[in-house]
Amino acid sequence: MANTPSPTTRRLLLGLTGGVAAYKATELARLLMQDGIEVQAVMTESACRFVGPATLQALTGKPVFTDLWDARVANNMAHIDLTRNADAILVAPASADFIAKLANGLADDLLSTLCLARDCPLLVAPAMNRQMWEHPATQRNLATLRRDGVTILNPGSGAQACGEIGMGRMLEARELTEAVHTVFQPRLLQGKRVLVTAGPTYEAIDAVRGITNSSSGKMGYAVARAALQAGADVTLISGPVCLQAPAAARLINVVSARDMLAAVKNEVSRTDIFVSVAAVADYRAATASKQKIKKTGGGLTLELTPNPDILEYVATLPKPPFCVGFAAETENLEKNAAIKRRKKKLPLLAANLAQDAIGSDESALTLFDDEGKYSLAKAPKVEQAQRLIQHIAALYEKQKS
Ligand code: C5P
Secondary structure, eight states: OOOOOOTTOOEEEEEEOSSTTHHHHHHHHHHHHHTTOEEEEEEOTTHHHHSOHHHHHHHHTSOOBOOTTOTTSTTSOHHHHHHHTOSEEEEEEEOHHHHHHHHTTOOOSHHHHHHHSOOSOEEEEEOOOHHHHHSHHHHHHHHHHHHTTOEEOOOEEEEOTTSOEEEEEOOOHHHHHHHHHHHHSOOTTTTOEEEEEESBOEEESSSSOEEEOOOOSHHHHHHHHHHHHTTOEEEEEEOSOSOOOOTTSEEEEOOSHHHHHHHHHHHGGGOSEEEEOOBOOSEEESSOOSSOOOOOSSOOOOOEEEOOOHHHHHHTSSSOOEEEEEEEESSOHHHHHHHHHHHTTOSEEEEEEHHHHTTOSEEEEEEEETTEEEEEEEEEHHHHHHHHHHHHHHHHHHHHO
């Protein structure tokens, strides 16, 4: 039995059309449900040839609709009832044929009728053979849909089921999940340019050794994602991490603190909001050896020199962007965070306990601003980042008015 949705539960109508990529839609349904989104699947007749409605029914906890004339719908108007209950429609996979139908406003089956009889956003994830994708007719139809305000989640390039290699491969379930979250977020930072630093920096001691901080980059990447979902243009400057950056962010990879500072200097004049999540190494070796330092059996003394403070540099510019700092503390969280906020002249600082946050998928945050402190109870970093972005957007607007 599916749980009764809360009034804030987002409802997605997931449409499947005929294509091998329909198997990815089953994983997509699972991920969306995991994220608390209610999914109602609707399949075309050809989609049912690739995956069984029973699979989607089991994953979503709801009967799947396939037929315009479904007698289960009391008023026999499945096409009206189903869209009335949806906050968005995502068609994944969307075949070339289905895209052509949408572009021309045809409504000869349940899914195409639902797409026509809607007033919620429509997202389309094309999946087809390279030649079908490149055909001028398909490109013309896609251009029409874009003009009609439909979001096209452009396919990627790669090996295809037909043996060809090229464009037309549907995005992965994880990427589609992100697109759905984006539609469901309020566009609080629409058109704002957000610069985020994330991950650790790595300071070479010699050719193979270095100094770094334990930072997974998860919080910084979550902040970049949440800013994208809020409608911002995001540039993500990242130290070495093992994470996949959100596809819509402009990613700049760096290694050392000085690389990170140089990248920030390049970007900062085009930035409205700077969120410095990176765990920048405070020191680097005074001289890094090009060759591997040989082990002698005795001790080794390293001379360290301080790294530039990137956030302090940005916050003290004559016309700084709105600056947000992060502080990972192991003790006296509040006292240390307040001192850091004053020292770096920040309108907002987010603090957490290093031992709880580092590497974890969850964190508890305390936000400090001119008006006081706000505790954000432990939650997945993705959610925490969304709350932080809401706070940033409110302060940013207040500062401007
Ligand atoms: O390391 P610390 O606790 O001072 O970090 C506080 C904030 O300053 C963080 O937002 C961090 O990204 C930033 N920082 C920086 N450059 C440094 C050290 C810290 O930008 N060298």
